[in-house]
Amino acid sequence: MISTYLAPLDQVDKAREGHLAFVDDLERAGVLVSAGRQDPPVGGVIILDAETEAEARELMAPDPYLLQGLAEYAATNWKPTRGALADWKR
Template sequence: MYIISLTYQVPLEDVDAFIPEHIAFLDKHYAAGNFLLSGRKVPRTGGVILATAASREALDAILEQDPFFREKLARYDITEIVPTKAAETLQYLLA
């Protein structure tokens, strides 16, 4: 499992121009089971994605499809985690 922290590298007006395409990217990978959670940072300096992938290489290939990556709008900091505890409603994540 991976925590992806995006930090915008350009003004929000530039980011906003790609929001519809970014949402389509997110939707595609939610449908494929690659993403579990995502949202904006507060304050709005970027976002966070909780993702599953077979490998770091597979995750990198997925993230390269993001228009924020393609257009160099955001920096991506990726942390791999091995979940060992979870709330009862999230036990399925402990695979």
């Protein structure tokens, strides 16, 4: 999931603590592969272990950034075949 911020960064940052807690929940659930903010900070990337776009969107639905209208997510299906994540398994 690739996010784009829809609000100024200072507004996004006010919700960042809740967003990071949400990302922690994804990690505890075993569905988070990796996540981080883009540089420059215009959005972020969250790599999920999800079978379908619908599942990924369901997982992302409770994100405070979405709930507060601060960001939108574009889903990109990706299957790593090379590099550090090529053999990653849930």
